[in-house]
Amino acid sequence: MIPSCLCFSHGKVTLYCFVFKLFNESRDEEGFSANGSSDWKNAYRSIHSHEISAAHKNALISLSVRVKETGGVDYILAKQIYEE
């Protein structure tokens, strides 16, 4: 199963973790985490390694905290529409 936090760059033909790209607070700047993955032969292994990494888990926690604090993007958009 493909994790929902992955996004694909058609220009670079590379998979990225958008959660990590947005909420990375660690110094983990190597491999899939920072540069994405275009190594299709080892894609499953690199994605799995990233998913179980502390850096990915910390990014997910940061996302969860942000969603809890703000109510999420849907809430913010609905509030803006209501206020207009």
Ligand SMILES: [Zn+2]
């Ligand atoms: Zn990630």
